Amino acid sequence: MKIEPIKAFTDNYIWALHHPTQQRLCVVDPGDSQPVFDYLEEHQLxxxxxxxxxxxxxxxxxxxxxxxxxxxxxxxxxxxxxxxxDEALNEPESIVIFDDQYQFEILHVPGHTLGHIAYYEPHRQWLFCGDTLFKAGCGRMFEGEPKQFYQSLQKLAQLPPQTQVYCTHEYTLSNLAFAESVEPDNQVVKQLIAESQQRRKQQQATLPSTIASELASNPFLRCDQAPVIKAAHSADPAAKHDWQIFATIRRLKDNF
Structure with a gap:
């Protein structure tokens, strides 16, 4: 199945999932209707x-x-x-789209908002995670508590490494700049910066990411790593547990 981003506002992506054989479409998080109407008309869907x-x-x-x-x-x-x-969902429910061809497991991932959910297709390993996990970052903590948000991110981190991560904002370069400030010697981060800069120069999306890439580069998934702990302790020497390291790194990102 083809999955494409529909651009909306300044940095949102509305993910468009095409039926493999029919002219049917599913979209994720359409914050604006007009780009979707235009896409439907252009592709006759x-x-x-x-x-x-x-x-x-x-x-x-x-x-x-x-x-x-x-x-x-x-x-x-x-x-x-x-x-x-039409259908209100919670973990551990699942849904099917396109006449049962694709099944998505529902993951409750509070933190950005208390009700935030993600959609995970286990057979094809696709994750649509909204604003919980970004490439090299995570959403702001508007409603949740740090421990709760950290546990949500850990839930996503446990998915298979090859899982394709479809988040909904083009925040990659700013996230990577922060990641490099936290881990200046992380070679994966440096490589991702170069690749992402090239993609943005060509007006291409930097997404999707993968869980493997996030585990190697995303400071919010690396709160047990020495450089991230060191960066957190420079701001809050009392931060001890992984979730406290996360809370400190999140505050640093808020003011970056």
Whole structure:
């Protein structure tokens, strides 16, 4: 199945999942309806379903218009209580799209928001994780507690290394700049910076990432590594547990 990013706003990606044999489409987190309508018209597709990871407007702003125009089935978090959701989901439930061809496991990953969910396709190892995990970063902690957010990230870190990570913002270069400040000798980070700069020069997305790449480069998944611990201790010598290291690194990123 082809998976493509539809650009929205300044740095959002609405992920478009194509049915392998039919002119049908599923989209993830359509914060704006017009780019999706344009994409449907350009490719002569019918919108089949909409997956929502959390309630922030840059992820749901286009849902009502798309649903009204196409009749697409809408999936979202049971915790968010959105009135336009047809099926409210929570871990450990699963859903199928495109006539049972693709099955997504629901992962509850609170931290960015309390109700945030991710969609994981275990057979093809695709992860649509919204704003929980970014390439070389993670979302801001708007509602959750540090320990809770850290546990959510650890849940994603346990997925198979080859899992394709489809997050919803083009924050890669700024995230990598911070990652390099935390681990200045990390050669994977340096390589990713060079690759990502080249992709952005060509107006290409830097995504998807992989879990393996994130484990090697993302400071928020590396809170047990000596350079990350050292960076955290420079700001908070009292930070001891992994989740406290995470909390300190997250505060440093907020002010980077």
């Amino acid at each position: 019918k919108l089949d379903s909409i997956l929502i990871t959390h309630y922030h407007n840059d992820h749901i702003g286009g849902v009502k218009a798309l649903k009204q125009a196409t009749g697409a089935r809408v999936y979202g978090s049971v915790h968010d209580n959105l009135d336009f959701v």
